Amino acid sequence: MSEQTARLESMRVLITRHKRWDLVFAVLGVLALMVGVLTFVALFTQMVVEGAPRISWDFFTSFPSRKPDQAGILSAWVGSTLVMIVTAATAVPLGIGAGVYLEEYAPKNWMTDLIEINVTNLAGVPSIVYGLLALGLFVYGLGLGQSILTAGLTLGLLILPVVIVATREAIRSIPAVIREGAYALGATKWQTTSHHILPYSIPGIMTGVIIGMARAIGETAPVITIGALTFIAFLPAAPFSGEPPAGLFEWVMSPFTVMPIQMFNWTSRPEAAFHHNAAAAGLVLVVMTLSMNALAIYIRYRLRKTIKW
Amino acid sequence: MTAISQVNSIEGLPDTFVSDRLARRKLRHVQERIIEFILFLAACVSVATTIGIVVILLKESFVFFQQVSLWDFLTDTQWTPLFADAHYGIMPLLSGTLVSSMVALVVAIPLGTIIAIYLSEFAPFTVREVAKPFLELLSGVPTIVYGYFALLFVTPLLQVLVPSLPGFNLLSAGIVMGIMIIPTVSSVSEDAMRAVPMALREGSYAMGATRYQTAIRVVTPAAFSGIAAAYILGISRAVGETMILAVAAGMQPNLTWNPLEPAATITAYIVQVALGDLPHGSVGYQTIFAAGLTLALMTLFFNVLGHLLRKRYRQAY
Numbered sequence: 001m002s003e004q005t006a007r008l009e010s011m012r013v014l015i016t017r018h019k020r021w022d023l024v025f026a027v028l029g030v031l032a033l034m035v036g037v038l039t040f041v042a043l044f045t046q047m048v049v050e051g052a053p054r055i056s057w058d059f060f061t062s063f064p065s066r067k068p069d070q071a072g073i074l075s076a077w078v079g080s081t082l083v084m085i086v087t088a089a090t091a092v093p094l095g096i097g098a099g100v101y102l103e104e105y106a107p108k109n110w111m112t113d114l115i116e117i118n119v120t121n122l123a124g125v126p127s128i129v130y131g132l133l134a135l136g137l138f139v140y141g142l143g144l145g146q147s148i149l150t151a152g153l154t155l156g157l158l159i160l161p162v163v164i165v166a167t168r169e170a171i172r173s174i175p176a177v178i179r180e181g182a183y184a185l186g187a188t189k190w191q192t193t194s195h196h197i198l199p200y201s202i203p204g205i206m207t208g209v210i211i212g213m214a215r216a217i218g219e220t221a222p223v224i225t226i227g228a229l230t231f232i233a234f235l236p237a238a239p240f241s242g243e244p245p246a247g248l249f250e251w252v253m254s255p256f257t258v259m260p261i262q263m264f265n266w267t268s269r270p271e272a273a274f275h276h277n278a279a280a281a282g283l284v285l286v287v288m289t290l291s292m293n294a295l296a297i298y299i300r301y302r303l304r305k306t307i308k309w
Numbered sequence: 310m311t312a313i314s315q316v317n318s319i320e321g322l323p324d325t326f327v328s329d330r331l332a333r334r335k336l337r338h339v340q341e342r343i344i345e346f347i348l349f350l351a352a353c354v355s356v357a358t359t360i361g362i363v364v365i366l367l368k369e370s371f372v373f374f375q376q377v378s379l380w381d382f383l384t385d386t387q388w389t390p391l392f393a394d395a396h397y398g399i400m401p402l403l404s405g406t407l408v409s410s411m412v413a414l415v416v417a418i419p420l421g422t423i424i425a426i427y428l429s430e431f432a433p434f435t436v437r438e439v440a441k442p443f444l445e446l447l448s449g450v451p452t453i454v455y456g457y458f459a460l461l462f463v464t465p466l467l468q469v470l471v472p473s474l475p476g477f478n479l480l481s482a483g484i485v486m487g488i489m490i491i492p493t494v495s496s497v498s499e500d501a502m503r504a505v506p507m508a509l510r511e512g513s514y515a516m517g518a519t520r521y522q523t524a525i526r527v528v529t530p531a532a533f534s535g536i537a538a539a540y541i542l543g544i545s546r547a548v549g550e551t552m553i554l555a556v557a558a559g560m561q562p563n564l565t566w567n568p569l570e571p572a573a574t575i576t577a578y579i580v581q582v583a584l585g586d587l588p589h590g591s592v593g594y595q596t597i598f599a600a601g602l603t604l605a606l607m608t609l610f611f612n613v614l615g616h617l618l619r620k621r622y623r624q625a626y
Contacts, residue, residue, distance in 0.1 A: 021521040022431075029427025032420045033440055036447055039488050043450070043458045050461075097351025105345050106352070117616075118356050124542070124612040125605065126549025128576050129362060131583070132601040136365035140589055157358050164355065188337055190344045211449070218451025221551035221576065225583045225597075260453040260552075267457050267556055275461060282454045293449040297442045 047286060051279030059280060063233040064262065068273035073281055075232040076262035079148070080217055082236060082251060083258055086152020087159065087216050092209055094156070095163025096198075099205075102164070103171040104193055123161040130158045131225025139226055146227045148236065149252040154222050159212030166208020170201035203303045207296045214292035218285060220260035231265075232257040259285050366605060369598030376592055382599065388562040388578070390596045391585075397596065399603055401562040405479065405572035406604075409554055410547040412483025412568050413490055417543050420487075421494025422536065428495070429502040430524040441496070448492035456556030459485035464557065477559030477571035486553050494543045501535020501619075502528050534618045541615035545608045551576035575604045 062072025098115075106112040134154035144150045174197055182192040236254035259281060266278035374382070377397040385398025424444075428437050463481040468474045505528050513523040529536065559571030560581045573581070579597045587593045 015519075018519045018522065022519050025423075025521050025524070026427065026431045029423055029431055032423040032427065035420055036424070036444060036488065036491055040443075040447055040450075042462060043454070046458060046462050047454070094351045094354050097348045098355060101345075101348035101352040105348055115352050115356055118359050120616065121609070121612055122355055122359060124545055124608060124615075125362065126545075126551070126576065126608055128549065128551045128579055129366075129601055129605050129608075132579070132598060133358070133362045133365050135583075136369060136598070137361055141365075157354075160355055160358070188341050190341055214449055218449075218453065220451070220453045221555075221580060224580050227583055260451055263453050263457065264552065264556065267453070267460065278457055282457050285451055286454055289449055289451055290446055293446055294442075297445060301442075 044286065047279050047283040049279075050276055051281070051283040054276050054280035055283065064231060064257075064265075065233075068271065068277055071266075071274075071277055073259065073262055073284065075235060076257050076259045076281065077284070078235050079232070079256035080258040082148050082256065083151045083155065083223075084213060084217060086149060086252060087155040088209070088213065090153055090156025091159050091163050091212060091216075095160050095209075095212075096167050096205060098160070099164045099167025099171065100193060100198070103168050104189065104197065119161050119164050123165070126221075127158055127219055128221040128225055130154055131222030133157075134222060134226045145253065146255055147253045148256045150226050151223050151228060151256065151258070152252070154226060155216040155219060158219065158222060159216050162212035162215065163205070163208050166211070167201065167205050170204025170208075171197055173204065174200050203299050207300045207303075210292050210296040210299070214289040214296070217258075217292075218260055218289050220264055223258055223261055224264070228255075228257060228261055259288075362605070366598055366602040369595050370602045373592065373595035373599045376595075377599075386564050388573075390593050391582075395592070397599075399575075399600065401564040402573060402575045402578050402600060403603070404564050404566060405554075405558065405562070405574040405577070406548055406607075408566055408568050408572065409479045409483040409486065409558060409574055410544060412480060413487035413547040413550075414540075414544060416484055416487025417490040417494050417547075418540055421491045421539070421543065422498060424491065424495040425498035425502060425536070425539075426524050426529065429499045430520060430528060444492040444495060448489065450489075452489070452550065452552040453556070455485050455489050456482075456553040459553055459557035471569065474569055475559075475571055477557065477561075478569055479554075479558050479572055480568040482554050482557040483568060485557070486547055486550050489550075489553070490543045490546050493546055494539045497539035497542055498532070498536045501532040501539065504535065505531045534621045538615040538618040541611050541618065545611035545615065548611070549576065549604060549608050551580060555580040575600045 059072045060077065061074055062070060063074050064076070065071040098119075102112065102115065102119075106115070131154065134150055138144045138150040138153055139146060144153075178196050178200070179192055182196050187195070232255060236251035236256065238251070239249075263278050263281040263285060266274040266281065269275075382397055382399055384400070385396050386400050387396035387398050388401045389396045424440075428440060432440065459481045460476075463485055464474070464476060464478065467478075467481055474480070509527055509531055510523055513527045518527070554574045555577040558574065558577060560573045560577050561571055562578065563570060563572035565572055578600055582593060582597045
């Protein structure tokens with residue numbers, strides 16, 4: 001009898017000892033997560049402490065300057081906005097088109113396999129390689145120069161895989177019943193796609209587009225590689241302004257700078273005063289990309305909660 | 310009305326079937342084909358991008374290698390293409406890339422793996438719901454901001470510990486890069502672990518194993534190829550990372566294996582050249598394509614390896 005209780009006791013000790021490891025690992029996991037959280041908090045605090053005093057109306061409405069306290073990000077945020085317009089105009093139709101083709105139309109053959117493998121691989125190509133492609137192809141090959149158009153097309157190609165993958169996932173989550181219903185009523189493939197599949201997948205596609213755009217707005221390397229200027233103290237001509245009046249799309253060929261390049265330029269200067277400008281530009285950039293990402297996460301969350309097929 | 314009567318008269322020849330409706334259907338068919346073709350072209354843009362990258366890199370590198378032998382490129386220990394005494398050895402740039410990537414992996418692999426195991430096997434539902442979007446946000450921060458953080462926050466912090474640390478160094482750039490890669494490593498690893506069938510865990514618990522034992526001895530080995538794929542994706546991101554290194558590690562090519570020193574990486578060199586004003590067609594201009602080709606080949610190797618590994622774990626269950 002006593003032998004049995006002793007064995008039971010030793011088993012209990014064994015179990016407690018092993019269970020202790022559960023606790024140790026759980027604590028370790030939380031600590032590892034904390035490294036990420038703390039880094040983020042430190043990064044954000046650093047930006048706010050260094051940069052927030054510089055944020056003012058003037059900071060947004062002034063051109064860069066040699067005097068750090070007068071310098072602003074006017075040309076940078078206007079440039080970023082215009083580049084993003086071209087990027088969206090490139091990546092959204094191409095990405096959705098490619099995604100729809102691969103999900104709804106593509107036959108099972110080597111060509112489809114090739115496209116699929118290719119999209120996966122493109123997502124892993126470093127962004128600076130896209131910059132080299134743009135330098136060789138757009139800047140010199142097609143003679144587009146160091147323009148907003150070149151930058152927009154480059155970033156458009158860069159985020160294309162993101163949009164394609166998001167579109168495919170959104171379409172794949174629509175049950176086959178919807179398609180069968182449409183076909184049963186005599187709809188063609190395109191009618192089914194444009195009246196049913198695309199409208200239902202818009203929230204999912206939007207998530208991908210927003211995440212892609214957030215990535216594009218923060219991309220520095222490819223835009224530097226095409227040779228974007230860092231000191232721009234003018235804005236691209238607005239349509240129909242100036243003398244002689246500028247054309248509707250004349251701004252796409254204009255030289256430009258973007259937010260991350262402006263920040264890079266200020267960061268790499270030795271004077272501490274410029275570092276405050278860099279922090280302020282960084283703060284604007286972080287708030288912009290994070291709110292875009294948060295919006296995308298929110299849309300996805302809502303989607304998961306509200307839509308039950 | 311007419312269509313119905315025609316269908317009823319069976320002996321009617323096929324051409325009597327061409328009613329308005331049928332003609333419209335034919336037109337619709339043509340429309341459908343046109344739309345399909347347009348969508349196909351959109352899908353081909355991604356293939357064209359790859360072809361474009363390969364052609365541009367090979368074309369410019371080909372011109373470069375006519376002036377510089379491949380042997381010099383691979384074995385010369387100096388990289389000074391912009392000096393009068395030009396040397397074209399990729400080794401110094403490669404060493405910078407490898408050392409900074411190693412530092413990043415030393416940070417990202419343990420932390421990423423622990424986070425993945427924790428989120429997949431230990432964390433309560435609410436923690437996971439909060440932590441996953443947060444990690445996503447962490448990977449959404451622009452790299453230039455990380456670069457700023459490495460140069461002006463992490464480096465001064467490290468200088469407190471190591472007073473001799475220069476302002477530009479591979480260590481702080483590598484650490485920050487590692488933290489940036491954690492979400493990549495953890496999310497892909499976690500996906501692999503969640504793909505492990507519940508029955509394996511249940512079997513393990515039924516044998517009296519604890520959570521920790523199940524996680525480490527059952528789930529992790531079962532998801533191993535997926536976890537390895539996550540590591541390889543992390544490596545490929547570290548090798549291709551640009552702005553953190555261009556900002557925080559300096560732009561001086563330096564053949565070193567010491568992370569405490571400043572050194573340029575392949576990517577930082579491309580940025581440095583692009584910032585200057587090199588005439589189109591000069592050897593200096595072509596060097597960035599040769600450097601870019603080296604980089605693209607390295608990342609391609611890792612991506613293909615990661616792809617193969619991930620395919621394996623998908624087939625397993």
